[in-house]
Amino acid sequence: MDRYAKQRLFGALTRGAAALVVAVMALVVAVTIARGGFVFITDPAIAVTPPGSRYMLEADGGFLHAVLGSILIVGPATVVSALLAVSTAIYLQSDYSSERFAESVNMFLNVLWATPPIVYGVFVLTVVIAVGARTSLFFGIIAIAIFQYPIMTRYTDEALRSSPESVKATTYGLGATRFETARITVRAALPGVVAGIIMGFARGIGDAATVLFTAGRSTNMPAGLFEPATTLPVLIFDQAMSFNADVRSHAYAASFVLIVAVLGLIVVSRLLAGRYARYAPGGRHS
């Protein structure tokens, strides 16, 4: 085969691979939206109706409990995790720690990032058992926060690293303390930081394995911080395994709600990144 034919062949192959990936993914999104949207539109009340007493058996009522559970677990978890993640990322910058320390912490963050979510679930569950508590909203929050922490830290660290050195030099030159400089640096890197936090949020809201054993798989409305709760992915998982066709069809409605939420979040993160870009020196650069 002459080299130009080879070039054409492999060019076509790469194009084919990309087309295949995009097609398969489009299929997944389309099936979820079409199938789930159909169930959802014929009975939109299932998303906002509290579950009945025999929800998992007879699908009486809706899945408001899981929607609320997702919000009540992932919201606070994101706040806690973002606070820690931004602080860790600031500490990893050169003003606070040495290059070597930052490198070794990054190594641990990589390992934490790659740790299977089910391990976080098992870890938090052993803590629950050790303190003699029971699975609840609170431990769900902790599990998700641990899960999001390495993701957010890596994104934030990268955003802070890529913010221009001149910002730092200028603030120090004006006599600012490290804390004040850190605040300005975070501000300059805000588009990246916000995008990272939203990515963490999106990953957290979609994860089932961490909350499977820590939040309690409740079929009731969340009643308090130390009461069992459930989230949308766990609900979908349980519904999909059900023997009742009605319950299974609700899984598609729930996944419709979930996919719309995740896609919406990503669109919001893009918009916010554009909006906050005005804080960055030199205007938008994302």
Next chain:
Amino acid sequence: MASSTEPTETSGGHSGRLASRLRRERVSSYWFAGAGYFAIALFGLIVLTLVYQSLPLLSEFSIVQMLTSSQWDPAQQEFGFLPAIVGTIYVTILSMAMGTPIAILAAIYIAEFAEGRTKTLVSSFIDVLAAIPSVIFGLVALIVVVPFVGDYLAPAVGSSATGLGIFTVSLVMAIVVTPFMISLSVESLESLPDELRESSLGVGATQWETIRSVLLRAAGPGIFSAVLLGFGRVFGATIVPAMLIGGQTQIPDSLFATGQTLPTLIVNDFGELMSLPLTQSALIFVGLTLVIVVWLFNFSAMYVRKRLKRRWQY
């Protein structure tokens, strides 16, 4: 910073403000240092907890015996992890074999061949897909892949499977990790300097020759670690296998057989069987195994990456 319109503070304005700024500086630096060490502490705490909780099991049985026994029956105090280990290995290897070539080719397309709006569109589409919850992939697979495998693919090779099993899980996991591997590979291809492309094209190489002998080498370490991270993801995947593997603790005898992976062992047996003696410890030991393997993956990835970087210098 202090503008003249700001009301001047009363008695000892400047020194007072400086003192409070310094106080804030000191307090915040303690907080940041704490957060910096938190990552290490969290990792240590997880490993120590898992080790401590697996000790009851490890004091009763030998590791070698548990890893090579195929009897899994917590009620009878039999903890053989072999079926789950074999299932995990099958799923991991199969889905990587299906996903990796496609991911690398697609990444090459996005980084090197695509241009303008197509490029932005395809790459942001793939970024978005990396964030879709895996439970949704599992759910869609239940109505698309499972009937396909059960009704067409398995009968075609003379197997009477229901569609749930090792092969289905591998196929779906390949789909789940592909976008993740693509975006990491695209990143490392795009971070290569343009001089590399220019000088290779300048001596008369075709675009494909440039990609194959220059760019893939230079981006090799990055692509390699993207693949290894994908490996770790498939290895620890929980929800998709739990939905699609069929959950039978036996050594799978064909690709379409039902089976069990290490994470699904935890999902299926936690809760109900936890009252049985040692079962909790056994499942936590599974968690520990997962962490250790992922850990080894990561460190070898870092090591190989360093080696490759030194060897494939440009």
